[in-house]
Amino acid sequence: MRATLVLGVALLTLLLSGPTVAFVPIGGGSSTHVSITGTALLQKVTETCRAVAEEAGHEFNPTGSSAEELVQACLGPTATGDVSGAKFKSALQEIYTQNGLVDRNFVNSAPPHFNSEAFAEGRGLIIEGLVAIKANIREENFQAARETLGRVLHTLQDFYSHSNWVELGYTEPYINLIRLDLPLENLADFSTATCSDCASGKCPNPILPNILKEKKLTSGYMGISSAAKPKGKCSHGGAGDLTSSAEPRGGISKDERRSDNVDFHNAAVNAATAASLQLLDDLRLAAGDNDFLRMMGIARSSVVCFVIDTTGSMSDDIEAAREAVYKIIDGKKGTQDEPSEYILVPFNDPEFGPMIRTTDPAKMKREISLLRATGGGDTPEMCLSGLQLALTGAPDSSDIYVFTDAVAKDIHLKDTILALISSTKSTVSFFLTGSGRRRRSLRASSFEDYKNLALASGGQAIQVSKSQLPQATDIILDTSTSALVTVLQRARNPGKQETFPFMLDESQKNITIYITGQSITFTLTNPAGVIQNHNEASGKLGSVNTVGNLWRVRLNDDNMKGTWKINIISNQPYTLKVTGQSTITFIYDFVERFGGPHPGYAVLSGHPQAGQPAILMLSVIGRKGPSSVTVGDVSLVTVSGPETVRNSTTTDMGNGDILVTVDAVPEGEFVVSLKGTDKVSGSVFQRQSTTQMSVSKVNIKAVVDSSMQPGKTFNLPFSVMTQGSGGLYSISARNDKNFPMSKPPSLNLITGQYANSSVTITPPADTPSGSDVTVTLEAKSSSGADSNYIVLRFSVVTKITDFVAPVCEVVTVQADDCPHDVSQCKPFQWKLAATISDGNDTGVASVSLRQGGGNLTTSLLSDPIIQANYTASCCSQIVEFIAVDKVGNVGKCYHSIVRSAGPPTLPALLPLWLCLLVSAFVTWF
Known part of the structure; x- marks a missing residue:
């Protein structure tokens, strides 16, 4: 366990990013939703990778603490060659982003934050999310699962910061939040006062003594636009909470570490981390190790x-x-x-x-x-x-x-x-x-x-x-x-003679140049001045092939480092693209800053706004993590000529994350270009994004706030605003599943004002639970000169009322042959037989071995009862297997034949059978 924790801390130092902060506001403290979520995710991924490696019979031994090295070790001996950590980092960022968006999208809603004593409603969101995540994983819709996971973890973590759980002396997670079969106990009722007045707003513990003595659970009330709250109730606290100025003043939020609440803040962080691990462990058991890792982006890329x-x-x-x-x-x-x-x-x-x-x-x-x-x-x-x-x-x-x-x-x-x-x-x-x-x-x-x-x-x-x-x-x-990167891409229409420089670095291999177009001639020059023409099929610099309108040039692998040039001559339209393989890359998102009690950065779904600086959150991935590279220039570059470059100012957010601000955005379509230095080799590198982007004066807002249900009409509110000319804007709405939809044909916009409307979507009744549907909303001006879009991903989940986990019952244990002296165990075996049934007749979907070095087999005894037989060496004295039903409820079954060191006692002679029911807590709110 110690090695696992050390690795997890090292990976956390590398991978955690700072753009989305929610346990504290921007600029405060070090314990954020990102750090809490990242600690839990990385620990669980490391545990899972180790288990998968052990089952496959190879060592899990990362050579370092970078994402690349973790992925390499996790994939095992088949992971020969370059392995990119980009997809793993992207998966983490998707979870962090959705976690942070809860503070922007639901700032005035109590349940997502467990504010205002909304305990039942908050738990309902967690349960609903867990059901959706498990259904998504069964259908291999991993992106939908990650997005929901981010939102669920935010709500779960907020309970420990916004309630008085740690003030009551509890140090372990409140398991009832993810167990619908367990009641929410000892809640303070609406008329019960819970806090004393704190004029300074910085009292160490304003919870009333009788509340502490009776272990009554409460949470702080939050008012963004009103100071009203029930008499005697605690406030959330802080400058953004208007209720904190109404008696009893102050607040009990532990979001920010202050001199007056250090111990409670730390206790809340620890409890929130443990609760996140608890929830992730349930998801891992329900999904299985391989699908859990696929959800986390751990796969051949x-x-x-x-x-x-x-x-x-x-x-x-x-x-x-x-x-x-x-x-x-x-x-x-x-x-x-x-x-x-x-x-x-x-x-x-x-x-x-x-x-x-x-x-x-x-x-x-x-x-x-x-x-x-x-x-x-x-x-x-x-x-x-x-x-x-x-x-x-x-x-x-x-x-x-x-x-x-x-x-x-x-x-x-x-x-x-x-x-x-x-x-x-x-x-x-x-x-x-x-x-x-x-x-x-x-x-x-x-x-x-x-x-x-x-x-x-x-x-x-x-x-x-x-x-x-x-x-x-x-x-x-x-x-x-794997590890494909783009060095340069340009397009010219009409064509013209032009020389394009591009930089290759020591980390790259398999460099390939593609040119598409008609009537093309070109000359390639390497850093030493060696030249090869287009008509040299096999020259000093590489091999040249042509088919149709495509020229393909594969460079030789020697002497590539430095600045190359390609001169293209054509009067017809053409494109140029240079790619290679390297673990040095970057991922990015255009973002916008939001305010409120917990400010942060939200990823844009759509074009950045015209007339404003473009802001990017950019994460650099080096051969041995972000510490192995130095970031130089980040710029926005037009792909189609004439070429325009807009330089930026950058702020290092730590751990390889860079906040990039570009005041003057190029007109038309542009991409992101990055230059830096690889510290491993000392060579300068160049990378470019592939997807073109442009700005718009139109803005569309819509929020994913729940799942859809098969056969039921879902209403999606949205708002549209333009900073350009007002007038009639056409509205289009489409989804990738052809679900029936209705929408307004157009909206009449007034400059600077949001117009509100909604779209309805009806998933057919036979839609499989766990499906996802991608909805694209677009608004376009009557002239067609300006438009923008938003893309939203929803889960479609069947309402479930089964929250009973599978039940294990031991039938026989044959361990009499096992010697008391463990050193003599090798020639002997023990056996266990058990029946497994699903308590609510949903049906057992899988039974798998989690602990034990023996052999587990199952057979259908009589529907729906499953017979489980386990045989192991007497040297392997503990067995634990997991039973998962068809809706994701998890039963943990554990048995031990370990004998005490002294003379046999009655407890030692009795079989120990403990069936821990860790439900997937499935119902619907």
Whole structure:
């Protein structure tokens, strides 16, 4: 345990970020929701990684404290080659972000903070969230699970800061908050006074003596716009709480460490951390170790996602995609570059989908082998509908490959696709073929649309003949890899002669240059001045291949460090992209600051606001963590010429997190460019984001405040405001599941004022519990000159009333052969037989061994009772196995045959059977 805690502290020092602070306001103290959540998450991830490694038979021995080294150790011997910690860090940031948003989105609501004695309501939010998270994990909707987890942990942690739990002398978590089968006991009623007056506002413990003596539970009242509170009640306290000036004055909040409340603040932090660990442990047991780690972003980082047109003319394209998948599966098996997940979305007309996702490469082979080209003719296809499914179903920052030879019938979805690309930061590349009328139709109508979507995502639109397609798919092998980074991407329309410098560093390998366009010539120059022309297929600097409109240059691996130049000559539009593999990278979000009692930074879903400084929260990941790099310039750069660079001011938030402010934002589309120094090698590095962004004068606000239920209409309020010209703005609302929706066609906006409206969504009654639905709202001016969007992800969860965990009953224990002298145990075995049943007839979903070195087998005795048989060496004297029912209730079952060192006593001779019921606490509020 000590090693685990030491590693957890080291990782915490590396990974915890400072943008979202909620246990204290900005600028106060060190114990925040981020630090509490991070401590618990990292400890639980480390424990889980160690357990997985031990079960697989290899050591869990991180070589250092960085995210990369933790992921490398967790993935084990198969994690050969470069391993990026970016997805792990991104998963943590998603949880932290949603945790912090509770303070912005629900500042006036008592239950999310356990303010104003809203104990039942606050617990209801925790229970509802737990049900949704477990259902999401069962459906492999890990992003939805992470977002809900962040919000649930905030509410759970606030209980210990905002109530008098620690003042009552309790040091352990209040298990009743996550156990619906246990009552909330000894609550102070509405008429009971709870606090004494504190004129200074800094009294060590204003809780009334009788409340302390009777162990009555209360919490502070919070008033943002009113000082009213029930007579005699405690206040939350602080400058943002108006009730703290009404008698009894002061407050009992332990959010901030002050000289008068140090002990209580520390006790609240410790209890909140322990409670977070308790909740995470239940989720881990319900999900299983592997899915728990997948939720946390601990997986081989590449995800292969194909969106494939299956109309009649696509036989050759389907075969090329099939061969590409086979190459990836067969060529990367057992390496770090083996994809962690495969996603396939077919589309035709009028059908599209379903989305097929699997971690099993054999299943992916089977699914893609079943694709057949049928129907379609010369008609346009549902390309963007299929792409929408992929963008919402694949993890963020995925590489998605679209195969088609026809125009998009659903081109009206283009704005929605652009919004999803921006929101997910995924890269979309199109492989475009065609013959006869379909080729002419594609060239005339849709190539520019496809090219614009690809460019917006940082991908490419590759136009080839059907016979050339197998050669073009090499780009998929290049990009479906771990630790992929973009060094430079530029586009020119119209084309012109231009020289593009780019910087390569010692950490990079597999550097590849892609140029798309017609009538291209180019010259490549390395830092030593060595030159290679476009017509040298195999030169001193690398190999050059061309197919269709794509040039692909793979650099040699020697002498790459330094500034390179590529001079391109063409009078036609072209794009340039330089990629490589490196664990030095960065993740970022555009954010806005919010005020209130607990200020922080909220991630923007949509374009940053025009006329204001752009603010980014940027996290740098080095080869051995953020301490192994020094950040230099961070700038916003236009991709399409003429090139404009806007420099920034940066504030180091600690632990690799940088707050970036750009006062003058470029006009049009821009990306984030980062330069720094790798301390390991001393070389300067250059990285660029792929997703293009622009500013808008329109702002849309909407909040995820609960889950949806199958068959029930859900109302989503939203608000729209513009700082530009007022007038009629069209409103569009779409979701990726085609659930029925209603919305206003437009809103009449007055400059600087929010207009309120709502959208209704009705998930069908047969929607599987745990599904998620992504809703995209857009507002566009009548001229089309300005627009903005917001993307929200909701869980769809069936109402559940079963909160009874599976029950274990021992039938027999045969341990008489086990010697009293443990040193003589090796030749002997003991056996245990037990029955497992679900107390509420939901049905047992899984039984797994958690402790013990023996063999556990199960069989169905008589529905719904399961027989469990365990056999172990007498040297392994403790067994614990976990039973999980179909809605996520967890039963922990423990048995020990350990004998005392002295003469046998009656307790030592009796079997010890303890069935600890740790319920998933499932009901619905």
